[in-house]
Amino acid sequence: MTAEPPRTQRDKVPFLMLLPNMVTLGGMCIGLTSIRFAMDERFGTAMLLLLLAAIFDGVDGLLARSLSATSKIGAELDSLSDFLCFGVAPAILVYQMYLSGIGSLGWVFVLVFASATCLRLARFNVHNTSQEEDAKPMTYFIGVPAPGGALLVLFPAFLDYAEILSFGDLPYVVAIWSVIVALLMVSGVQTLSPKALRVPRALIWPMMFTVVIAIGLLFTRPWLVLVIVDTVYSASLIRSLYLAARRHRG
Known part of the structure; x- marks a missing residue:
């Protein structure tokens, strides 16, 4: 019969498990x-902080899996x-930025996006729980993931700050766009997941330089980069949607 470790050791948790x-x-x-x-109308800083939050969101999952700390x-x-x-945060x-001018109706669109x-x-x-039971990890997302939805709903703001298009006088266009993003988030469309990406060996070095x-x-030109990222993601x-429609017809 093996002796139990002292209580002081059993009550301690490795720091890396908490990271x-x-x-x-x-x-x-x-x-x-x-x-x-x-709320202080420092919108550029607010958007950059949301991007930083998205980076943190990606890092915490990688850390948990790498350290076996899930x-x-x-x-x-x-x-x-x-x-x-x-x-x-992106809804507010x-x-x-755009919807406060149309009052309560603007707030309705905010509620739609946040609820989605x-x-x-x-x-x-729920899907994560079923994956653990089936041990079959999916290589795609069902609907647009939450960070992707936040980036998409801020697309008009990125275009504004990149000085490509101005949406200050087009609150209803922004409102309709937010509803479209909300519908994409709760849809059953299979969307791109990093797990499914495969890079040909010939493109590894060009991709490295592209990242640099x-x-x-x-x-x-941070806003221009974000416009490009949103454009590429929208294209995907x-x-x-095209593949989903074709499957439905088939």
């Missing part, structure tokens, strides 16, 4: 701070943080 949840909480705090800047409480914490950072930002994010995350949690150029542009969604 993913700490990153998640950090991302949540960044999302909350974005709301503060949006847990149910971590998954729930991540989902709640995602709702705040990618549902509530869009309302403050909540429903999207709830469905994602993109990082350089982020420091000089159009392709997904």
Whole structure:
């Protein structure tokens, strides 16, 4: 019969096991701070903070899997943080920038987007649970994921700040766009997942240089880079919708 370790050792948790949840909480705090800047009408800073929150959201999952520190409480914490950072924060930002001028109707569109994010995350949690039972990880997302929805709903703001198009006098266009993004989030369309991406060996070095150029542009023309990212992602969604329609007809 083996002796149990001393109680003081059993009550201690390795720091690395806590790191993913700490990153998640950090991302949540960044999302909350974005709301503060949006309310102060410092919209550029608010958008950049949401992008930083998206980076934190990606990093915490990678850390949890790399350190074998996944847990149910971590998954729930991540989902709640995602709702705040990618549902509530971008909705308030869009309302403050474009929809406050149309009053209560503008707030209705905000509620639609935030509710769609909540429903999207709830469905994602259910799918994650079923994947654990079936041990068959999916290589695609069902509907647009919450961070992708946040980036898409901010597309008009990116175009504004890149000085390509101005939507200040077009609140209803922004409102309709937010509803389209909300519908894409709760749809059953299979959308692009990084897990499914495969890079041909011949394109590895060109891709590396592209990343270097993109990082350089982020420091000089960040809004233009974000417009390009949203445009490419929108093109992938159009392709997904086309394939879904073809499957439906077939």
